[in-house]
Amino acid sequence: MTLSNIQPANNANTDTSLFDRRPLSFDPSLRRNRLNGLLTFISGVFATLAVLPLVLVLVYVLVQGGRLISLRLFTELPPAPGLEGGGFGNAMLGTVLVTLIAALIAIPVGVAGGVYLSEYAGKSWFGQVVSFGNDVLAGVPSIISGVFVYGLIVASRVFFGQSYSAMAGGIALSVLMLPTVIKTTNEGLKLVPNELRLGAYGVGASRYVTITQVVLPAALTPISTGAVLAIARAAGETAPLIFTALFSAFWPEGIFNPIATMSVLIFNFAIMPYPAQNELAWAASFVLVMMILAANLLARWLSRLSKI
Amino acid sequence: MPAHHPMTSDQGLSADALFTLRRRPTSEKLLDLGFRQLTLTLASLVAIVLLAILFTVFQGAREAMASFGLRFLVTSAWDPVNEQYGAFVAIYGTLVSSILSLAIAVPLGVGTAIFITEDLIPSRLRELIGLMVELLAAIPSVVLGLWAIFVMEPAIRPTLELLHQLLGWTPFFASTPQGPGMAPAILILVVMVLPIITAISRDALNQVPIELRQGAYGVGTTRWGAIFAVILPAAISSIIGGVMLALGRAMGETMAVTMIIGNSLNFDLSLLAPGNTIASMLANQFGEADGIQVSALMYAALILMLLTFTVNVLAQWVVRRLSLKY
Numbered sequence: 267m268t269l270s271n272i273q274p275a276n277n278a279n280t281d282t283s284l285f286d287r288r289p290l291s292f293d294p295s296l297r298r299n300r301l302n303g304l305l306t307f308i309s310g311v312f313a314t315l316a317v318l319p320l321v322l323v324l325v326y327v328l329v330q331g332g333r334l335i336s337l338r339l340f341t342e343l344p345p346a347p348g349l350e351g352g353g354f355g356n357a358m359l360g361t362v363l364v365t366l367i368a369a370l371i372a373i374p375v376g377v378a379g380g381v382y383l384s385e386y387a388g389k390s391w392f393g394q395v396v397s398f399g400n401d402v403l404a405g406v407p408s409i410i411s412g413v414f415v416y417g418l419i420v421a422s423r424v425f426f427g428q429s430y431s432a433m434a435g436g437i438a439l440s441v442l443m444l445p446t447v448i449k450t451t452n453e454g455l456k457l458v459p460n461e462l463r464l465g466a467y468g469v470g471a472s473r474y475v476t477i478t479q480v481v482l483p484a485a486l487t488p489i490s491t492g493a494v495l496a497i498a499r500a501a502g503e504t505a506p507l508i509f510t511a512l513f514s515a516f517w518p519e520g521i522f523n524p525i526a527t528m529s530v531l532i533f534n535f536a537i538m539p540y541p542a543q544n545e546l547a548w549a550a551s552f553v554l555v556m557m558i559l560a561a562n563l564l565a566r567w568l569s570r571l572s573k574i
Numbered sequence: 575m576p577a578h579h580p581m582t583s584d585q586g587l588s589a590d591a592l593f594t595l596r597r598r599p600t601s602e603k604l605l606d607l608g609f610r611q612l613t614l615t616l617a618s619l620v621a622i623v624l625l626a627i628l629f630t631v632f633q634g635a636r637e638a639m640a641s642f643g644l645r646f647l648v649t650s651a652w653d654p655v656n657e658q659y660g661a662f663v664a665i666y667g668t669l670v671s672s673i674l675s676l677a678i679a680v681p682l683g684v685g686t687a688i689f690i691t692e693d694l695i696p697s698r699l700r701e702l703i704g705l706m707v708e709l710l711a712a713i714p715s716v717v718l719g720l721w722a723i724f725v726m727e728p729a730i731r732p733t734l735e736l737l738h739q740l741l742g743w744t745p746f747f748a749s750t751p752q753g754p755g756m757a758p759a760i761l762i763l764v765v766m767v768l769p770i771i772t773a774i775s776r777d778a779l780n781q782v783p784i785e786l787r788q789g790a791y792g793v794g795t796t797r798w799g800a801i802f803a804v805i806l807p808a809a810i811s812s813i814i815g816g817v818m819l820a821l822g823r824a825m826g827e828t829m830a831v832t833m834i835i836g837n838s839l840n841f842d843l844s845l846l847a848p849g850n851t852i853a854s855m856l857a858n859q860f861g862e863a864d865g866i867q868v869s870a871l872m873y874a875a876l877i878l879m880l881l882t883f884t885v886n887v888l889a890q891w892v893v894r895r896l897s898l899k900y
Contacts, residue, residue, distance in 0.1 A: 298796050298799070299796065301796075301798065302796045302797055302798050302799075305798040305801075306694055306797075306798070308685065309685045309686070309688050309689040309694070310689055310694070310695075312681065312682050312685030312686050312689065313685065313686040313689040313690065313703055315682055316682055316683065316686040316703075316707055316710075316768055316772060317703055317706050317707065317710075319710060319765040319768075320706050320707070320709060320710040320713070321706075322721075322725070323710075323713055323717070323718065323721050326721055326724075326725050327717065327721070330724075374616075375616045375619055378612060378613045378616035378617065379613070379616050379617035379619065379620060381613045382610075382613035382614050382616070382617035383617060385613075386610055386613060386614065387617075392614075392618075395621060396617045396618065396620055396621060398890075399620045399621040399624050400620050401886065401890060402624060402883060402886060402887070403620055403623065403624050405819070405822050405823075405826075405882055405883070405885075405886035406624075406627065406826075406879065406882065407822075407825070407826020407827070407828065407853060407878060407879075407882055408826065408828060409826065409828040409853045409856050409857060409875075409878075410627065410631070410826070410875055410878065410879055411627070412856075412860075413630075413631060413634075413856060413860065413871075413872065413875045414626070414627040414630050414631065416860065417630040417631065417633070417634050417872070418626065418630050421868075441623060441627075444619075444620065444623070445620070448617075448620065470596070472598065472602050472605070472606050473606050473609075473610070474602075474605050474606045474609040477609070478609075498712060499712070501714075502712075502713075502714025502715070502716070502717070503714070503715075504714070504715065504716040504828075504829045505715075505828035505829055505853070505857055508857060508860075508861060509860045509861040512861070529714060529716045529829075532714075532716045532717065532720055533716050533719070533829060533833070536716075536719065536720045536723055536724075536833060537723075537833060544724070547720055548720070551716075551717045551720055554714060554717065555713060555714070555717055558712055558713070558714065559709060559712065562708075562709060562712045566705075
């Protein structure tokens with residue numbers, strides 16, 4: 267490739283100097299330099315193309331959704347197909363509820379799992395099994411988690427004979443959150459310097475006290491960053507909810523009944539042939555995207571706070 | 575925090591000892607052991623959930639496996655009336671859409687990663703592009719689907735029509751584009767996997783030791799000579815691992831694809847015609863299915879799981895095996 271440009275230097279030894287007397291100044295007209303510039307240009311074009319979808323999606327969501335925002339969207343129920351007006355107050359409440367259920371399951375379990383992997387497992391075979399299983403679980407498509415919860419909870423009606431429910435949706439989302447929380451906790455704890463643990467043992471603290479009072483607080487920022495990111499991702503998930511939490515045109519009736527969520531509302535209303543529903547889908551996208559982007563920026567801000 | 579000071583310990587303090595060893599109380603030992611067992615139990619939940627997913631899906635699929643066997647993989651009948659099911663259209667669609675989308679996304683993603691890791695533009699701008707790509711990953715798939723239906727698909731339709739006019743003689747562009755189809759689905763998948771490829775490639779390129787670059791520049795190569803001959807080979811294992819992860823993600827991606835692929839049950843080689851994937855078939859039919867259709871869908875879900883599992887395990891293997899030691 268470009269190494270061939272070195273060849274003339276060896277052949278030019280007949281001259282008195284050891285090296286070819288090439289000018290050391292930069293000559294943009296050389297073939298290698300032109301190629302260099304061309305490749306830089308191409309990579310710049312690629313980077314622009316990569317950023318373009320985000321800009322376009324954001325612009326459309328802001329313009330199409332933002333202009334529709336009004337107070338009634340948050341206080342009213344969705345309209346029946348073909349009717350105008352209405353809002354998605356029930357879906358906002360539902361998203362908050364379902365995501366909360368998922369977070370209440372996934373964060374304690376995930377943090378404990380991460381603590382086990384980082385503090386107890388070491389290189390044991392069981393730790394490696396859990397670690398491998400976690401990577402596999404992270405790669406399981408989100409729709410599969412919906413199929414799983416459908417088979418486990420919805421079809422078997424384990425919750426008081428109820429089939430579709432907010433609880434089932436929350437459990438499906440928690441399956442998706444779990445690997446993220448475990449991974450970020452594990453990585454956050456590994457960043458805690460070992461001297462802190464040794465110091466705690468040195469002053470006579472037990473393992474439990476060391477972990478809960480010294481190690482976990484030191485890794486609080488990376489762990490909470492991971493938790494916020496996992497929640498943000500879960501709030502936007504649709505696939506695990508469409509046949510677990512289903513949808514409801516009414517206000518939430520407890521966690522053992524079907525419930526509306528923002529993401530399922532967007533899906534249902536986007537594929538309806540009615541402009542009023544399509545507009546609600548855009549407005550709901552605007553609210554959902556704002557919530558998720560805010561959570562992501564919060565997570566980035568949190569990670570800057572890290573003291574480790 | 576219990577501050578047990580060794581000097582004030584109340585057990586067996588002899589007169590001339592500077593320190594005494596305090597025996598740990600049983601309650602403390604129990605607490606220690608209990609906490610360990612608690613974290614161990616919760617950690618093993620990961621493995622249990624994974625096995626439970628496999629078991630539930632397998633159990634659900636058994637009826638369909640018994641009646642359709644391996645024929646399910648190669649036949650394309652999806653007929654609830656006569657209870658005949660074959661997932662060939664969906665399996666073909668899953669593979670074609672994910673592989674073609676990666677063929678577009680890999681050069682774009684790796685190119686972007688190079689652009690924001692090499693010292694080509696001011697670091698402010700580099701960070702901004704990196705942030706924007708990360709935020710793109712945070713946009714929910716269903717919002718991208720909405721955008722694809724109302725903005726992207728109408729915008730690219732003239733281009734697709736041009737493709738049909740120019741290349742309509744090949745079977746791959748034989749049909750006229752009429753809204754939802756395989757081609758828009760591939761493009762929206764590109765948007766979805768691009769952040770993964772870019773982020774992993776960027777991290778991989780950032781980890782290449784500075785000495786390798788300096789060595790390359792020292793022997794007189796140009797910047798892109800160094801990138802192609804030294805830096806990319808040094809980072810290639812992580813990049814390939816990231817590409818495989820993206821492939822797994824593309825195969826399992828559901829919402830945006832469901833909304834734009836057209837969910838056709840008929841086989842068509844043309845990329846401009848509506849298609850289907852396993853994930854979008856599940857999203858579309860699971861809610862209303864009953865009887866052996868549920869079982870057939872579970873069977874398809876099992877196939878999807880095995881596909882993504884294989885790809886993800888291969889990804890981990892590649893990262894471990896191919897990584898250069900430097």
